[in-house]
Amino acid sequence: MKHLFKAELNWASSPNPEQSASKFYSKSHKIVIEGKPVLNVSAAKAFKGDPELYNPEDLLLSSLVSCHMMSYLYVCSQNGIEILEYSDNAEATLEVNPDGSGRFVEVLLNPKVKISNQDKIDLAIELHTKANQLCFIANSCNFPVLHEASCEAI
Numbered sequence: 001m002k003h004l005f006k007a008e009l010n011w012a013s014s015p016n017p018e019q020s021a022s023k024f025y026s027k028s029h030k031i032v033i034e035g036k037p038v039l040n041v042s043a044a045k046a047f048k049g050d051p052e053l054y055n056p057e058d059l060l061l062s063s064l065v066s067c068h069m070m071s072y073l074y075v076c077s078q079n080g081i082e083i084l085e086y087s088d089n090a091e092a093t094l095e096v097n098p099d100g101s102g103r104f105v106e107v108l109l110n111p112k113v114k115i116s117n118q119d120k121i122d123l124a125i126e127l128h129t130k131a132n133q134l135c136f137i138a139n140s141c142n143f144p145v146l147h148e149a150s151c152e153a154i
Contacts, residue, residue, distance in 0.1 A: 072131035
């Protein structure tokens, strides 16, 4: 079974008198996905982008965090675990080479979960491994997606 996702990107050069002597291009652009609000994107500040806009690195990390959570909720529902709260403070490590190329070398997810049943804490922590195996985005990455999960019952 295959699913097709589409995104439209449009960019045009805009004159910037302050940058006219250099080879500077604005990195800001819009991504349109049918039926959804326009996503304003730029490069990361470190790469001369607009720091107030999302950048591709933000979006990749956000996709991993979101996909892991949804996969985790799915496997918990299959195992009779009631999730009361879920949060994550994820980090992505990007290495840039001297030639300007680069890549993510690792993502660390830090999910903190609150469940209703004290007896299922160990299983709830173990299920992050299964969620990682099911995550569409993590399965599409060529770098490790690790997790340091914690869980408590309330």
